[in-house]
Amino acid sequence: MKVVVIGGTGLIGSKVVARLREHGHEAVAAAPSTGVNTLTGEGLADVLEGASVVVDVSNSPSFEDQAVMDFFRTSTANVLKAESGVGVTHHVALSVVGTERLRESGYFRAKQAQEELIKASGIPYSIVHATQFCEFAKGLADGMTDGDTVRVPAARIQPIASDDVAAAVGRTTVGAPVDGVVEVAGPEAFQLANFIRTGLAALDDPREVVTDPQARYWGAELQEATLLPGPDAQIGEITFADWLAQQK
Structure with missing residues (x-):
């Protein structure tokens, strides 16, 4: 089966490509x-020739509100x-647990717009909602840093390793379209502050991490469970501690 992975050279995409090839897929x-440029359409027709499934794990190079909205709307529309x-029979997209609850954030409004385009396309689809990746501890900290202090909302997070995300996307890719959302998450939940604090400590990053009720998450106010998956989520195998150990 030929599978085209949009964003196939990135963190998740490269792992998905490798897993699919290991299982005999093209x-x-x-x-x-x-x-292949999904914003201009360059190369799309050629690469999709003969494809049965398209997997979109691409991301916007800019998180500025209008830029990220333009990226996901234009790129997704061109791909669809x-x-x-060419008769693609399954469109798989990677999105984020809690997207529908984070509409104060320009980034998550753009992800919601992407999902709405997919649902309205008429192409059978599966949307994989993943929790935040173990790899994102420093990036989340950078987005909430004030001087030498990281100010973090009082919320919980259930981080997932990118290898487990790629495995879930791969399973979804070779399965039948669900015409809905599949949630995936890591095996343990933490306070967001503890997740970031532990991640920074592993990098010998001296920033202080504090819980601040006024802090925002990419512009959105969080409740305790905003970032957590539902009870039917597929659970990954790699704990945050195991993931950190693998980085040494």
């Missing part, structure tokens, strides 16, 4: 570096239009 990485012309 997995093709599509990205600007491979001659190209798919409809």
Whole structure:
């Protein structure tokens, strides 16, 4: 089976491509570096020729509100239009647990717009909602740093390793379309502050991490469970401690 992975050279995409190839599928990485530009449409028709499934794990290079909205709307529309012309039978997209609860954030409004385009396309689809990755501890800290202090909302997080995300996306890719959302999460939940504090400590980053009721998460106010998956989520195998140990 030919599978085209949009964003196939990135953190998740490269792992998905490798897993699919290990299982005997023709997995093709599509990205600007491979001659495929989803914003302009360049290379899409050629790369999708003969594809049964398209997996979109791409992300916007800018998180500025209008830029990220323009990226997901334009890129997704171009990909879906190209798919409809060649008979793709399954569109898989990677999104984020809690997207529908985070509409104060420009980034998550853009992800919601992406999902709505997919649902309205008429192409059978599966949307994988993953919790935040173990790899994101420092990036989350950077987005909430005030001087030498990281100010974090009082919320919980259930981080998942990128290898477990790629495995879930791979399983979804070779399965039947669900025409809905599949949630995946790591095996343990933490206070967001503890997750970031532990991640920074592993990097010998001296920033102080404090819980601040006024802090925002990419512009959105969080409740305790905003970032947590539902009871039917698929649970990954790699704990945050195990993931940290693998980085040494």
